[in-house]
Amino acid sequence: QLQLxxxxxxxxxxxxxxxxxxxxxxxxxxxxxxxxxxxxxGKERExxxxxxxxxxxxxxxxxxxxRFTISRDNAANTVYLQMSSLKPEDTAVYxxxxxxGYGSRWHLARxxxxxxxxxxxxxxx
Numbered sequence: 236q237l238q239l240x241x242x243x244x245x246x247x248x249x250x251x252x253x254x255x256x257x258x259x260x261x262x263x264x265x266x267x268x269x270x271x272x273x274x275x276x277g278k279e280r281e282x283x284x285x286x287x288x289x290x291x292x293x294x295x296x297x298x299x300x301x302r303f304t305i306s307r308d309n310a311a312n313t314v315y316l317q318m319s320s321l322k323p324e325d326t327a328v329y330x331x332x333x334x335x336g337y338g339s340r341w342h343l344a345r346x347x348x349x350x351x352x353x354x355x356x357x358x359x360x
Contacts, residue, residue: 237261237349241331244354247321251358255316257331257351265289265309268337270347271316273327273356282342283329284316294341299325321358328353 243255257269270285284305285294293305302321307314314331332347340346 239331239333239349239351241329241351241354244329244356246357246359248360249322249358251321252317252319253321253356255318255329255331255354255356257314257316259312259333262333262349264307264312264314264333267333267335267349268341269305269307269314270332270334270341271305271314272330272332272344273325274330274353275327278327280330280344281327282344285337285341286314287337292337296342318356321356323358325356326358327356329356 238260240258247253265288268287271283272280273283274280283296283299286305286307290307302319304317330353331351333349334347
């Protein structure tokens with residue numbers, strides 16, 4: 236059974252950091268580009284970042300550039316999202332998703348085939 240499981244969410248103060256993990260089971264992650272998305276209450280799902288299968292290419296939404304870093308460990312079948320300088324507007328449920336393709340449309344949810352269940356990130360004092 237193909238499965239993605241996110242972890243690492245929680246409550247953090249503004250300016251703090253969190254590292255999210257996306258672990259795959261049932262398939263080999265290195266064949267897939269992995270995207271991180273987030274969805275806040277009442278808002279559409281937003282593409283945050285994406286990394287190619289090899290890890291050589293990455294993309295970021297303008298809202299997180301310079302604060303978030305995506306990486307992957309294919310040996311561990313896991314992708315990470317290091318989030319720093321967190322702001323209240325980063326509060327959302329964060330999802331990872333897998334796609335066999337990688338390109339300029341990485342931010343579109345419909346490009347992804349498999350999704351995790353999400354992990355809550357809350358930035359508040």
